[in-house]
Amino acid sequence: MKKSHIFGILIIAVAIIVIMSTAGDASAYVTFEDAQEMASKGNDNKIHVVGKLPKDGSGNVVGIEPSPDMMSFKFQMVDENNETQIVYHPNPMPTDFLRSEQVVVVGGYQNGKFVADKILLKCPSKYQEEGVNT
Amino acid sequence: MIHYFPGNLGHILVILAFISSLVATYAFARNINDENNSWARFAKGAFYIHAIAIFGIVITLFLMISGHMFEYHYVYNYTSKILPIYYQISSFWNGQEGSFLLWMFWNAILGLILIHTNKSWRDSMMAVFTFTQVFLVSMIMGVVIPGLDIKIGSSPFLLLRDVLNDPIFTMQPDFIPEDGRGLNPLLQNYWMVIHPPTLFLGFATTVIPFAFAVAGMLTGRVKEWIRPALPWAQFSAAVLGVGILMGAYWAYETLNFGGYWNWDPVENAVYVPWLVLVAALHTMIAFRKSNVALKSSIILILATYILIVYSTFLTRSGVLGNASVHSFTDLGLSGQLLIYLFVFIILSVIVAARVWKTIPSTEEETSAYSREFWIFMGATVLCLMAFQVIIPTSIPVWNEIVEAFGGSSNLAPPADQVEFYTQFQLYFAILLAVLSGTGQFFWWTKMDKSKLKQELAAPIILSLVASAVIFMVAKVQNIWYLLLLTASVYSIIANLKIFVSVAKSNIKLSGGAVAHIGVAMMLIGVLFSSGYSKILSMNNTGLLWSKEFPDEVNQNNLLLFVNEPRQMADYKMIYRGLRKLTTEYGYVDLNDISDAVDARKLIIGRKTVSSTGHELNVGDTINIINAENSYFEVIFEDENGKDFTLYPRLQMNEQMGNVYSPDINRTFAADLYTHVRTFPDPDQEIEWSEIEEITVSPGSQFFINDYVAEFINIEPLRNVPGIKLGPEDIAVKALIEIQGEYQTYTVEPIYVIKDKMAGRIPDVVNDLASRITIQSINPDENSFVFGLSTTQKDWIIIEAVAKPWINVLWLGTLLLVIGFGIAISRRYTEFQKMRDKGME
Numbered sequence: 001m002k003k004s005h006i007f008g009i010l011i012i013a014v015a016i017i018v019i020m021s022t023a024g025d026a027s028a029y030v031t032f033e034d035a036q037e038m039a040s041k042g043n044d045n046k047i048h049v050v051g052k053l054p055k056d057g058s059g060n061v062v063g064i065e066p067s068p069d070m071m072s073f074k075f076q077m078v079d080e081n082n083e084t085q086i087v088y089h090p091n092p093m094p095t096d097f098l099r100s101e102q103v104v105v106v107g108g109y110q111n112g113k114f115v116a117d118k119i120l121l122k123c124p125s126k127y128q129e130e131g132v133n134t
Numbered sequence: 135m136i137h138y139f140p141g142n143l144g145h146i147l148v149i150l151a152f153i154s155s156l157v158a159t160y161a162f163a164r165n166i167n168d169e170n171n172s173w174a175r176f177a178k179g180a181f182y183i184h185a186i187a188i189f190g191i192v193i194t195l196f197l198m199i200s201g202h203m204f205e206y207h208y209v210y211n212y213t214s215k216i217l218p219i220y221y222q223i224s225s226f227w228n229g230q231e232g233s234f235l236l237w238m239f240w241n242a243i244l245g246l247i248l249i250h251t252n253k254s255w256r257d258s259m260m261a262v263f264t265f266t267q268v269f270l271v272s273m274i275m276g277v278v279i280p281g282l283d284i285k286i287g288s289s290p291f292l293l294l295r296d297v298l299n300d301p302i303f304t305m306q307p308d309f310i311p312e313d314g315r316g317l318n319p320l321l322q323n324y325w326m327v328i329h330p331p332t333l334f335l336g337f338a339t340t341v342i343p344f345a346f347a348v349a350g351m352l353t354g355r356v357k358e359w360i361r362p363a364l365p366w367a368q369f370s371a372a373v374l375g376v377g378i379l380m381g382a383y384w385a386y387e388t389l390n391f392g393g394y395w396n397w398d399p400v401e402n403a404v405y406v407p408w409l410v411l412v413a414a415l416h417t418m419i420a421f422r423k424s425n426v427a428l429k430s431s432i433i434l435i436l437a438t439y440i441l442i443v444y445s446t447f448l449t450r451s452g453v454l455g456n457a458s459v460h461s462f463t464d465l466g467l468s469g470q471l472l473i474y475l476f477v478f479i480i481l482s483v484i485v486a487a488r489v490w491k492t493i494p495s496t497e498e499e500t501s502a503y504s505r506e507f508w509i510f511m512g513a514t515v516l517c518l519m520a521f522q523v524i525i526p527t528s529i530p531v532w533n534e535i536v537e538a539f540g541g542s543s544n545l546a547p548p549a550d551q552v553e554f555y556t557q558f559q560l561y562f563a564i565l566l567a568v569l570s571g572t573g574q575f576f577w578w579t580k581m582d583k584s585k586l587k588q589e590l591a592a593p594i595i596l597s598l599v600a601s602a603v604i605f606m607v608a609k610v611q612n613i614w615y616l617l618l619l620t621a622s623v624y625s626i627i628a629n630l631k632i633f634v635s636v637a638k639s640n641i642k643l644s645g646g647a648v649a650h651i652g653v654a655m656m657l658i659g660v661l662f663s664s665g666y667s668k669i670l671s672m673n674n675t676g677l678l679w680s681k682e683f684p685d686e687v688n689q690n691n692l693l694l695f696v697n698e699p700r701q702m703a704d705y706k707m708i709y710r711g712l713r714k715l716t717t718e719y720g721y722v723d724l725n726d727i728s729d730a731v732d733a734r735k736l737i738i739g740r741k742t743v744s745s746t747g748h749e750l751n752v753g754d755t756i757n758i759i760n761a762e763n764s765y766f767e768v769i770f771e772d773e774n775g776k777d778f779t780l781y782p783r784l785q786m787n788e789q790m791g792n793v794y795s796p797d798i799n800r801t802f803a804a805d806l807y808t809h810v811r812t813f814p815d816p817d818q819e820i821e822w823s824e825i826e827e828i829t830v831s832p833g834s835q836f837f838i839n840d841y842v843a844e845f846i847n848i849e850p851l852r853n854v855p856g857i858k859l860g861p862e863d864i865a866v867k868a869l870i871e872i873q874g875e876y877q878t879y880t881v882e883p884i885y886v887i888k889d890k891m892a893g894r895i896p897d898v899v900n901d902l903a904s905r906i907t908i909q910s911i912n913p914d915e916n917s918f919v920f921g922l923s924t925t926q927k928d929w930i931i932i933e934a935v936a937k938p939w940i941n942v943l944w945l946g947t948l949l950l951v952i953g954f955g956i957a958i959s960r961r962y963t964e965f966q967k968m969r970d971k972g973m974e
Contacts (some may be wrong), residue, residue, distance in 0.1 A: 028545060
C-alpha cells in the first residue's frame, strides 16, 4: 500500500468521525410532548422547541413571572401542537422578549420542569417595518 | 414633495450596470483568442461604463441617505435625521441591497485595477470576473419580468409607498414620513463603518484567483495562472481574515454574549471559505517552488469561491431561519442565489473536467522529508477544519433538501454550539501549530534524518521548557489546552529561528515565518481568553437565587443596588446610576438633567460635577452624542484601593427595544468585560410606599429612608412653575439636605395655598429612592409635617468576565497581516517581472 493511500484513508476516517459526531451532537426541533417522552426514557439530550408566548385579548403577553430578585424568570410557552408549558430560565429576561413573534427554547426537562438554557428570539419588528410612524 | 429623480436615476443606472456587465463579459470572451484584438477596446469600454454605473448607483443611494429622502423605503428603513455622517455611511450597508452594492463597488474598482495590471491574462480572466458581476447586479435589479410575474432582485430605489401597504398612502399618496426608523443600534459602532467594507473587499477579491484559475484552464495555461493569482490569493486571505476579526472585535465590544466568537452560522459562513483559501495558497506556494500540488490548488481555489457564494446563500436566503440570531431577512432572493451558486459549481466542474487529464500531476511518492509533504498535511488539516464547521452549519440546508424530496427532518444545530465546535477545532489547531512549526524547516532546508534532529532539537527543548514555565505559572491543567499551548509555543520558537536565518539573507522572504508566528500567537490568545475566561460576577453569597429551579443552576450575574458596594471576586463594585455621554464634559448624571432643548441638547437642572471634573450649574446646556444612549456608571475597586470606572451602555430604541453593550477595562494582561443584563423598566410606574409623616422644625435633623437629613430652612416663593399665584395665595419651599453615600442631595418640596386650597409638590431623590412632600405647616409651633415615602432602589444586574491575554490574539492578528503583506509584495514583484518580460 502506498503512503498516499494510507493518508487518504486517514482523511476519510476523520471525515467520518466529523459526520458521526455532527449527527450525534445535533439537536432536534421537537414539541414539549416529545421532549417529555425523551426525558422519561432517560434521554437528556438538549432539544429545541419552537413556539409562541400566549397573549390575552388585548395582545399583552401573559404568564411571565420574574423571580423576586430579577435574576431568573419563568414563562408560559405554547408549542406548535398548542400545548402550553411553563419554561424556567436561569437568567434575567432577555431584551425584546415580550416583543418576540416566535421563541425557540433550547434545553430540556429536569425533574419534570422544562429548563431553557438558551432562548432564541425572532423579532420581525427588529429588522422589518410594520407600518409608517406618523 | 417626492424626489422622483434620484430613484429613477438609480433604477436606470442599475439596468445600465447589468447590461454593461453582460456586454463586457461577452466582449472579453470574444477577445480571448482574437489575434487582432478587435474586441479589446470595446470590452474595456463596456467595463468602464459598468464601473461608472456602479459608482453612480453608490453615489445616488448615498445622496438619498444624506439628503434624508424618507419617501424612499431604503432611506426610511435604515436611517434617520440624527445620524452623524459616519453612521450614514454605515447605514448604507445596513440592508441587503446596500451590502450587495458594497460588494459590487469593490468588484468595479478591482476590475479597473486588473484591466490595467494584466496583459496576456486580461481578456480571459476579466471575462470570468465580469460574469460574476452579472449575478451580483441582478440581486438589486428589482425588475419584474412581464407575463411571468417573476421578480428579479430587490431594488434599493423603491418608494416607501410601493413597499408598504399603509393606509396613509391611499389617503395621501405624496405622504413623506418626518423621520426614518433609524440605524439598528447594534450597528452604531465605529467598527461597523470599517468592518463591512473590509469583509466585502475580502469577498470581492476571492473571485480574482478563481477567475485566473478558470481563465487558465479555458486558455490551456493550466500551470501559468498560479503566478498572477498567488499575490491576489494572499491579499484576499489577508483582507478576509482581517474582516472576520474586525467582525469578531465588533461583536466583543457591542454584543452582549460575552465574547468575540460564538460559532454562529453567519460567522461560520465566512470562516470556512477563509480556511480553504489559506489551504489553497499553501498548495499554490508549493507549486511555485516544486511543481507539485497543481490539481489540489485548482480544486481549492475553485472551492473557495463556491464556498463564498454558498455562504452568501446561507446568510441571505433565509434558510438559516431559527438557527441564527442575526442573519438577514429573506428578500425573496433565494432562487436567484441558488442559480448563482449552481451556475458557478457547474461552470467550475465543466471547465476543470475538460482539461483535467492534461493537468500534470506527480506520480512518484512524496517522501516525509520533502517540503511538499508538510505543506500538503497543513492544507489537509485546514480543509478538515473547514469541513467540520460547514457540515453542522448546513443542518438547516439538509432539512430543506430532505423536505424537498418529501421527507421530514427536524434536525437542529448542536445545543451548545461553542462547546461542539471548539473541541474539534482545538484538536485541529494543535496539529496546525505543530505542522506550521516543523513544515518551515523542511521548506527552507533539504532535510534528512540527521539534519532534522539537529534543526529541531533546540526549538523542541526550548518550547518544552517555556510551556512548562507557563504551565506552572498559569496553571493550565486541561491536557488539550496544554498540548495546544506547547504546540503554539513550539511554532513561535521554530518560526522565530527560521525568521532570523531567512531575514539575514533576504527580509522579503520572511513573510511566511512572520505570519506563522502571528497564527501561533492568535492560538495562544484564543486559548487563554476563551479557555480561561473567568466569570467574576459569580454569585458567592451562598444564597439560593431561586428555589424554583430543580437543579443547582450556575449563577453568573450580580444584582447591584445603586450606591451599595458589593464584593465580587477581586473587586468591590459600586453602581452609581445612569449617565449621559456629552461631547465636552464626559459623563453627566441623568438625575441632574432637568430638561431638553432638543434630542441632543440637554439642560442641567441641578448643580453637578461631570466625570471629567467640570462643574456644571443649573441652566447650563450640554451636548450629547447619541440621544438614545445611556450609560451605567460602575466603579471597580481592587484590594489595594485602586479603582477604575466602566460605563456599560444601554441604548433605548423605540423600534428595537433596549440594547445593552458592554464596557471593557483593558490592561496588558487581561480585559475586564462587563455588561448589564437588565435594569428596572423606566416605563413602569414607580410604586411608592405609604406616606409616613414626621414633624420637624427648621434646623433640626431627621432620617429619610435611613439617611441623615437636615431641615435647613424655608423660603417663600413668588413664582411656582406651572401655577399662577394670585395676591392672596402663598407658596413656600422647604430646603432639606440629605447625606447620601457619595454626595449631599438637596431636596425642595413645595407647599402652595391657592384660592384657600392646599397644594403639594413633592420632590424625589432617585438615588435614595425617596419622595418628600410637605404635608402641612404648623405656624404656631414653627414646625413642618413632612410626608416621606420610599420605593425600591435603582438597581442593575451585571455580568463581569475577565479575559486573560486577549491582547496576544490581537497582536498575533497584526503579525499575521504583516506577514501577509511581506509575502504579497514578494509574489507580486515576481509576477510583475514576468509580465514586463512579456511572459504573462
